[in-house]
Amino acid sequence: MKFCMIGSRGHYPYVFQSIGKVSGISLEGVSGGCEDDPAPLVKAAGKAGFSPKVYDDWKAMLAEVSPDLVAVDGPFDKHAEMAAWALERGIHVFCEKPIALTLEDLEKVIAAQKRSGARIISMVGLRYQADFQYALQLVRAGAVGKVKMVRAQKSYRLGSRPEFFRHRATYGGTIPWVGSHAVDWILAFSGSAFHEVYATQTSEDNFNHGELEVACQCLFTMKNGVQAMASIDYLRPSAAPTHGDDRVRVAGTEGVLEVMDGKVVLIDKEGKRELSVPPAERDLFSDFANSLTGKQECLVPEWETFELTRACLLARESADTGKIIRF
Amino acid sequence: MKFCMIGSRGHYPYVFQSIGKVSGISLEGVSGGCEDDPAPLVKAAGKAGFSPKVYDDWKAMLAEVSPDLVAVDGPFDKHAEMAAWALERGIHVFCEKPIALTLEDLEKVIAAQKRSGARIISMVGLRYQADFQYALQLVRAGAVGKVKMVRAQKSYRLGSRPEFFRHRATYGGTIPWVGSHAVDWILAFSGSAFHEVYATQTSEDNFNHGELEVACQCLFTMKNGVQAMASIDYLRPSAAPTHGDDRVRVAGTEGVLEVMDGKVVLIDKEGKRELSVPPAERDLFSDFANSLTGKQECLVPEWETFELTRACLLARESADTGKIIRF
Numbered sequence: 001m002k003f004c005m006i007g008s009r010g011h012y013p014y015v016f017q018s019i020g021k022v023s024g025i026s027l028e029g030v031s032g033g034c035e036d037d038p039a040p041l042v043k044a045a046g047k048a049g050f051s052p053k054v055y056d057d058w059k060a061m062l063a064e065v066s067p068d069l070v071a072v073d074g075p076f077d078k079h080a081e082m083a084a085w086a087l088e089r090g091i092h093v094f095c096e097k098p099i100a101l102t103l104e105d106l107e108k109v110i111a112a113q114k115r116s117g118a119r120i121i122s123m124v125g126l127r128y129q130a131d132f133q134y135a136l137q138l139v140r141a142g143a144v145g146k147v148k149m150v151r152a153q154k155s156y157r158l159g160s161r162p163e164f165f166r167h168r169a170t171y172g173g174t175i176p177w178v179g180s181h182a183v184d185w186i187l188a189f190s191g192s193a194f195h196e197v198y199a200t201q202t203s204e205d206n207f208n209h210g211e212l213e214v215a216c217q218c219l220f221t222m223k224n225g226v227q228a229m230a231s232i233d234y235l236r237p238s239a240a241p242t243h244g245d246d247r248v249r250v251a252g253t254e255g256v257l258e259v260m261d262g263k264v265v266l267i268d269k270e271g272k273r274e275l276s277v278p279p280a281e282r283d284l285f286s287d288f289a290n291s292l293t294g295k296q297e298c299l300v301p302e303w304e305t306f307e308l309t310r311a312c313l314l315a316r317e318s319a320d321t322g323k324i325i326r327f
Numbered sequence: 328m329k330f331c332m333i334g335s336r337g338h339y340p341y342v343f344q345s346i347g348k349v350s351g352i353s354l355e356g357v358s359g360g361c362e363d364d365p366a367p368l369v370k371a372a373g374k375a376g377f378s379p380k381v382y383d384d385w386k387a388m389l390a391e392v393s394p395d396l397v398a399v400d401g402p403f404d405k406h407a408e409m410a411a412w413a414l415e416r417g418i419h420v421f422c423e424k425p426i427a428l429t430l431e432d433l434e435k436v437i438a439a440q441k442r443s444g445a446r447i448i449s450m451v452g453l454r455y456q457a458d459f460q461y462a463l464q465l466v467r468a469g470a471v472g473k474v475k476m477v478r479a480q481k482s483y484r485l486g487s488r489p490e491f492f493r494h495r496a497t498y499g500g501t502i503p504w505v506g507s508h509a510v511d512w513i514l515a516f517s518g519s520a521f522h523e524v525y526a527t528q529t530s531e532d533n534f535n536h537g538e539l540e541v542a543c544q545c546l547f548t549m550k551n552g553v554q555a556m557a558s559i560d561y562l563r564p565s566a567a568p569t570h571g572d573d574r575v576r577v578a579g580t581e582g583v584l585e586v587m588d589g590k591v592v593l594i595d596k597e598g599k600r601e602l603s604v605p606p607a608e609r610d611l612f613s614d615f616a617n618s619l620t621g622k623q624e625c626l627v628p629e630w631e632t633f634e635l636t637r638a639c640l641l642a643r644e645s646a647d648t649g650k651i652i653r654f
Contacts, residue, residue: 148562215554216554227544239594
């Protein structure tokens with residue numbers, strides 16, 4: 001499996017977390033992706049035992065190497081262009097989320113995928129994190145009965161973000177960027193596509209970060225009737241013990257399950273208890289890469305990658321316009 | 328201070344928690360309030376050292392005793408009639424929440440209060456609970472800087488509820504009944520009146536409880552820009568360690584404070600730590616009763632009692648109609 005990588009703005013390290021589990025993969029080319037230094041990619045590749053050729057021009061790289069798979073992690077506003085270009089040529093895409101910053105760009109990616117049949121997944125690594133992955137197994141096995149509510153939280157330290165975070169055009173907004181994890185959990189734990197969304201957001205008091213929204217909240221109803229909400233903020237103090245405070249609460253007809261502080265706590269007819277979290281069964285990158293050769297099914301099907309992206313963009317549109325949006 | 332009590336459907340025990348702190352108060356009459364047995368009131372009064380006269384007819388009681396203060400805890404759909412009747416006659420009212428089940432009834436109570444100047448508070452006992460009361464003191468003292476987000480949770484065991492819970496006309500709905508606590512926290516912690524609300528609710532899978540909504544969610548924006556959400560459900564398993572899982576999370580420009588499991592946890596520039604919760608400084612009933620004689624200011628001003636009730640009813644209307652509602 002010939003593999004290339006473009007850009008290092010976001011979560012490309014997921015590749016190296018599990019590339020060792022993809023037999024026969026060969027990282028043949030890396031590119032900074034328009035604007036960035038390829039050095040981090042070269043260094044990470046070296047540590048993983050690869051010596052890829054370095055390209056200035058990512059299109060030239062893909063044309064020359066003709067890889068089976070490419071990781072897209074360039075400028076946020078270039079994800080869609082890069083992903084669509086690769087998909088059109090039958091190259092599978094491991095893409096930073098959100099895969100598009102506009103609905104128009106999303107449609108281009110979907111159209112390219114439909115035409116070629118090549119596969120795409122976005123870097124929803126937190127669905128694969130051991131605690132969330134185990135919680136999802138439990139919920140799918142009926143631990144809380146019929147799911148009625150899902151509540152997700154993303155709370156991050158802001159720190160001082162690079163300039164491109166401060167402009168909607170290059171950042172895309174906090175609901176798509178930070179919130180995509182929360183929206184992905186909602187999609188996974190509810191077991192349903194989205195029906196409707198209403199959201200709010202604010203850029204006030206954002207510590208001089210331009211247009212960046214510092215706090216957002218989304219309220220969803222799902223096609224299967226599940227009610228869901230996401231709370232998203234950059235208000236986590238720098239002295240907090242970890243970078244992010246990631247949480248999910250799933251309430252159903254037979255129990256309530258929560259992921260918080262890396263722990264999974266279940267309340268059901270046996271009472272309340274913390275469950276021991278086993279090591280993650282699957283890793284994001286290897287799960288996707290190995291699914292391409294038919295070795296296993298990927299935890300995230302294609303339609304969920306598109307549905308997640310659409311949900312983030314429509315939630316942002318709701319917050320931008322103050323309107324309820326039906327999917 | 329002559330005092331009467333009507334009904335025992337809800338939180339009348341708040342009276343007896345702190346009646347001993349109201350000097351000179353005398354419980355002179357109790358009434359079952361239209362439909363209920365007065366025995367629980369008589370028994371509780373006796374334990375507190377009072378021997379009130381028992382009346383079948385609450386209006387006759389108020390006319391005969393002419394009390395300074397009455398506790399209203401009759402049928403939910405009679406709160407507004409009883410409160411307005413008393414207020415019109417200059418009797419202060421300690422009223423079960425919500426004080427009205429319709430906006431029309433709320434307007435009648437407000438009009439009666441405005442005409443006589445008598446005072447009213449609703450039984451928002453959870454604002455006075457030691458953990459929440461302390462948290463509110465901290466937030467008002469600036470513990471999290473400028474408040475940006477408030478998230479409240481009410482999760483109750485359902486059990487098997489009396490027949491009147493199963494009909495909107497006599498119950499009023501889960502957002503006003505259970506959610507009023509969450510909405511009251513939002514009002515208090517945000518330090519602002521409400522600007523807009525969108526809410527959802529469902530009666531499906533409610534364990535044969537008729538029209539009772541088993542799960543609800545509300546998303547508010549406040550006039551001062553704070554974003555707030557409430558999650559309200561009856562999905563807490565019967566084997567859970569406590570009846571309710573009450574929570575508030577307040578995120579601001581300088582910290583995040585949470586109340587959960589009776590604990591208060593603050594993250595700020597000093598890091599994350601649990602704060603020792605002191606005993607409650609004030610109790611709901613005595614705070615209100617003593618404020619009537621000018622001994623102290625009540626923690627809940629009149630406008631908040633009305634604003635809380637209106638917010639609950641408009642959130643319910645949003646969930647009923649699927650529309651965003653501006654206050």
